[in-house]
Amino acid sequence: MHAEDMAEEFPVVGLNSDAWEAARLLAEHRLPGLVVTDPDGHPHSILPASQVVRFLVPSYVQDDPSLAGVLDESMADRVADKLGGKTVRDVIPHEAPELAVVNFDDTIVEVAAIMARLRCPLAAVIKDRQLVGVITASRLLQLALVHH
């Protein structure tokens, strides 16, 4: 089996996509992260949900965490304001985790080796430099255990 056959569809956003739309995708699909592509459609990085969660926190709480407990829930309504007008590029962490990228004809061992080395929870599968799908670490385990 090759990477191409292990890959699944996965929500993808562009570097220039709307950050609010990215947050909505993460929430709707209950994903720990999204694959981000550059304007040419090549895999670029991962946008972790834990990074977007940062925008739920008002700046004055980031400055003084003791204020978090006294806020009421209505502040959640302000998320859209904080993300509004921002692109995915604006919210990606500078030290974004390196995205594992594998070729469509890589074997399960090759995919596992690069994913483990980069400690990356998913691998982008490319063919002719274009993203053709994503393999998550749990998908890899599923395939390996089924074979057993």
Added chain:
Amino acid sequence: MHAEDMAEEFPVVGLNSDAWEAARLLAEHRLPGLVVTDPDGHPHSILPASQVVRFLVPSYVQDDPSLAGVLDESMADRVADKLGGKTVRDVIPHEAPELAVVNFDDTIVEVAAIMARLRCPLAAVIKDRQLVGVITASRLLQLALVHH
């Protein structure tokens, strides 16, 4: 809304649980990681699926990645051998990501703040020092966006 109300059930393994069972849980529930508890039931750390994937890779490939491509799929059958007799404690990375731990009565802002600070994709919710559930980053976004 308090952390207790946001929390969901989530597969949990003990430090002394069987590593093979942990791999099976990750695969079956298609999870990016599991919450690990210590023998007293307190949240301890996270076992990332990308760490378990390491055990799909034979040692001689770790030593020489160029060998990965020439292996056939049958090696996947050896995963059980590599994980057999190992506990979760044996396979957790030494530099395991710090697990976010929140109190049952923390607010959504408090949970978001600690999750963002630790860059942790999930938070263990405790009440009387016992784990009562887990809040993932995407769950938090879902709650915040629904409120909008």
